[in-house]
Amino acid sequence: MKILLNLLPEEKKDAIQNRLRSRFLLWQLFLVFVLEVFYLSMLVSTYLVLDYQLKSLKGLEASSPLASQEDEERLSGYEQTFEETNALVEDVARIDASHLYFSQVFKILDPLLTSGITINELATVEYRVSLAGVAKDRDDLLMLDERLKSAKECVTDVNIPISNLFSQKDIDFQMDFSILPECLKKL
Incomplete structure (x- = not known):
């Protein structure tokens, strides 16, 4: 056990x-x-950072009209180029829509021809098709005439001269027919 003695006077204790x-x-x-x-210091540093950012934004805003004007000019140039290209594409599409493919004549004739008929010459003048060839016999030629006349959705005005029908075998023939323009368009 410890015993503490308090020997300081009260005034010194208070002091x-x-x-x-x-x-x-x-x-x-x-x-x-x-x-x-x-x-x-935190407030001052925040103020300085915000002030710096504000000045840089004002600087960008001051230079922005020039940059945006350049961008607008470039954008209008692109728009004009696209308009010209679209106009050219529309012209090509219009031409392609009205283009006639005379190769469709072969697609029309292919199912109509028999094995006894050989085509030597095919000529077109506008929508009129002239065929020249050889038929093995008269029946093949008459069958071709009948098939052409029955193909009314594409073929009209079939004309086979009667002189082609005098021979029985190895008949040299010429025939003309008109073809409708709708049949010459590629589907």
């Missing part, structure tokens, strides 16, 4: 206690001052 309180108060004041400086 020591006052010194301790004043030190504690000074320490608290110093701490508050440091915190104020810290928060103030």
Whole structure:
């Protein structure tokens, strides 16, 4: 067990206690001052950063009309190029839609021809087709005539001269027929 003796007079005790309180108060004041400086430095740095960003945005805004005008000119150039290209494509599409493919004549004739008929010459003048060839016999030629006349959706005005029908075998023939323009368009 320890025994403590208090030999200080009361005035000195009060003086020591006052010194301790004043030190504690000074320490608290110093701490508050440091915190104020810290928060103030944070506010100043935030202000400086925002001010710098504002100045850079104003600088961009000042140079922006020139850049946006260049962009608008470039964009209008692209738009004009696209319009010209689209006009050319429309012209090509219009031409292609009205284009006639006379190769369709072969597709029409192929199922109509028999093995006894050989085509030597095929000529077209506008929508009129002239055929010249050889038929093995008269029946093959008459069958071709009948098939052409029955193909009314594409073939009209079939004309076979009667002189072609005088021979029985190896008949040299010529015939003309008209073909409808709708049948010459590629589907």
